Amino acid sequence: MADELFRADAYLKSCEATITAVDGNTIELDRTVFYPTGGGQPGDRGVLALRDGTRITVTDTRKGDGASAVIHVIDGQASPDWVGTTVDASIEWERRHRLMRVHTLLHLLCAVVPAGVTGGAIRDDGTGRLDFDLPESTLDKTEITDALNRLVREDHPVVPRWISEEELDRNPELVRTMSVAPPRGQGRIRVLEISDVDLQPCGGTHVSRTSEIGEVAVDKIEKKGKHNRRVNVRLLTP
Numbered sequence: 216m217a218d219e220l221f222r223a224d225a226y227l228k229s230c231e232a233t234i235t236a237v238d239g240n241t242i243e244l245d246r247t248v249f250y251p252t253g254g255g256q257p258g259d260r261g262v263l264a265l266r267d268g269t270r271i272t273v274t275d276t277r278k279g280d281g282a283s284a285v286i287h288v289i290d291g292q293a294s295p296d297w298v299g300t301t302v303d304a305s306i307e308w309e310r311r312h313r314l315m316r317v318h319t320l321l322h323l324l325c326a327v328v329p330a331g332v333t334g335g336a337i338r339d340d341g342t343g344r345l346d347f348d349l350p351e352s353t354l355d356k357t358e359i360t361d362a363l364n365r366l367v368r369e370d371h372p373v374v375p376r377w378i379s380e381e382e383l384d385r386n387p388e389l390v391r392t393m394s395v396a397p398p399r400g401q402g403r404i405r406v407l408e409i410s411d412v413d414l415q416p417c418g419g420t421h422v423s424r425t426s427e428i429g430e431v432a433v434d435k436i437e438k439k440g441k442h443n444r445r446v447n448v449r450l451l452t453p
């Protein structure tokens with residue numbers, strides 16, 4: 216179990232934490248700013264700095280078996296002596312921020328293309344893609360690029376929040392705007408709201424305003440099967 220600090224504040228670059236477990240080349244902490252691979256977003260990389268000066272490179276972050284277990288994959292073998300030690304945990308921020316921009320861009324893409332989403336991916340090179348359930352190719356590259364850049368320029372606030380299942384039931388119009396049915400049974404649902412644009416269940420990390428994404432372009436639209444159109448997007452600024 217780890218306190219997942221990135222859920223409440225995606226802009227946290229580092230935190231102090233205690234090593235709670237080690238196993239081979241993996242480390243668990245009591246709290247972390249490292250996002251584990253999920254929802255199409257790659258896991259964070261970074262450094263765990265021990266008080267004795269040892270710097271441990273984290274090459275990947277994954278979900279563990281427990282409900283909120285976060286596994287930090289390191290370059291080398293973890294020492295059992297490290298359990299109980301305090302570390303400064305810092306993510307590779309430039310890379311994460313680029314992932315947050317692409318992730319938020321995919322929410323905009325979802326709002327622009329009126330079709331169900333069947334898959335997607337976010338890459339750390341500033342590109343990403345979504346697959347849409349569309350039998351015919353009615354999508355226009357230039358139109359989508361223009362619509363995305365308009366939403367970026369309009370600078371909509373991006374707000375993650377928790378809503379109760381009761382609140383969702385009282386506001387059926389919220390459900391209508393969701394392209395994915397939210398998971399039920401836990402009492403509350405984490406949603407990502409881009410004001411006047413999009414509302415979806417999502418547990419990932421996002422920028423706080425759409426202008427932070429910067430100018431974007433649709434790279435290409437591919438036919439991937441009879442009912443599948445893949446839209447590839449790219450950030451135009453590093």
Ligand SMILES: [Zn+2]
Nearest residue numbers: 318407417419
């Ligand atoms: Zn998201």
